Amino acid sequence: MLKMGIMSTANVSRSFIEVLKNSTTIKITAVASRHLEKAQSFAEQFSIENAYASYQELLDDPQLDAVYIPLPNSLHAEWVIKAAQAKKHILCEKPIALTVEDVKQMYEQAILNNVLLMEGFPYKFQPQTILMLKMIQEGAIGEISQIYADFGFTVDDAENNIRLKPELGGGVMWDAGAYPVSIIRAITGQNPSEIMAHGKFNDQDLDIAVAAMLRFENGITAQLNCNFNAAPHRYVRIIGSKGIIAAGYNNMTKPNTAFIEIKKGLDWNYELEKIEVPYGVGLFFEAEAFADHIQNYTKEKQVLMMNESIDNTLTILNILDVIKK
Numbered sequence: 001m002l003k004m005g006i007m008s009t010a011n012v013s014r015s016f017i018e019v020l021k022n023s024t025t026i027k028i029t030a031v032a033s034r035h036l037e038k039a040q041s042f043a044e045q046f047s048i049e050n051a052y053a054s055y056q057e058l059l060d061d062p063q064l065d066a067v068y069i070p071l072p073n074s075l076h077a078e079w080v081i082k083a084a085q086a087k088k089h090i091l092c093e094k095p096i097a098l099t100v101e102d103v104k105q106m107y108e109q110a111i112l113n114n115v116l117l118m119e120g121f122p123y124k125f126q127p128q129t130i131l132m133l134k135m136i137q138e139g140a141i142g143e144i145s146q147i148y149a150d151f152g153f154t155v156d157d158a159e160n161n162i163r164l165k166p167e168l169g170g171g172v173m174w175d176a177g178a179y180p181v182s183i184i185r186a187i188t189g190q191n192p193s194e195i196m197a198h199g200k201f202n203d204q205d206l207d208i209a210v211a212a213m214l215r216f217e218n219g220i221t222a223q224l225n226c227n228f229n230a231a232p233h234r235y236v237r238i239i240g241s242k243g244i245i246a247a248g249y250n251n252m253t254k255p256n257t258a259f260i261e262i263k264k265g266l267d268w269n270y271e272l273e274k275i276e277v278p279y280g281v282g283l284f285f286e287a288e289a290f291a292d293h294i295q296n297y298t299k300e301k302q303v304l305m306m307n308e309s310i311d312n313t314l315t316i317l318n319i320l321d322v323i324k325k
Helices: 009-017 036-045 054-057 073-085 100-112 129-139 178-188 284-293 298-325
Strands: 002-007 026-032 050-052 064-068 088-095 117-120 144-154 194-201 209-214 221-227 229-240 244-246 256-262 273-281
Touching: 002 009, 002 054, 009 026, 009 088, 009 209, 009 284, 026 036, 026 054, 026 284, 036 064, 054 073, 064 073, 064 298, 073 088, 073 100, 088 284, 100 117, 100 298, 117 284, 129 178, 129 229, 129 244, 129 256, 129 273, 144 178, 144 273, 178 221, 178 229, 221 256, 273 284
Parallel strands: 002 026, 002 064, 026 050, 064 088, 088 117, 144 221
Antiparallel strands: 144 229, 194 209, 209 221, 229 244, 244 256, 256 273
């Protein structure tokens, strides 16, 4: 069983532990916080063996095989590199870093130290995503022409929420926007050749809503929307020459039944076919995939992950450049 430590006692750490309670492949055996009291209280609440007063102490634990890093975005590069140098496999929350150079250095250190580095996107491992991409690849809706991907929810409490702190790498594009960028690139297999975008900013000049149109060399156009001032929603819709396919995503930390909707044919009078997919939790699927990637680690797979993270980061940076002009 993989012994894993968590850097942080934030809410996402709690969710991560909750979904892994019944895992037969991963056991959380350590937690670290900048304050020992917090780490000890957290460890007691979740029956975790070891509590540490610093992230470095956790990395120095010789019993740990891997670490989960849900720290603020601005701290990812520093602690991923230190974790790699400590020979720990790493599951790092998205966005993996805030610059392309940092992304390269992080993966280079992981490869050098022969450990896995994986950027955390739970949606990738959810059944509806896997089935949807398979159907697209098999030509279920023909040649793709348009993609619509949206992710939004309400974020307030600017004083305490790291999503609204510019110095910690906050902003809607790095947070919610990373998801539609990732799935759009997964479907197209390309970086956009042209970007048109508009952003809404708060009084700290931080992006809180973004709408973008992306064009690709293969002729596909994609519309991306993400915001911090809307009712929770997360979905993707793909239009092809022979049909339409769509998938929705509920809370990735809670059990839920998901489905795919597909419309085939060119007749205006049609009924959507609804395909239910297995019951499960996004974070659980992600953690199990992480353990599987460790078991089947190859340098070639790690390089593919690196290139994907680089391209996602570059696309986000390019969208931010456009909305800030």
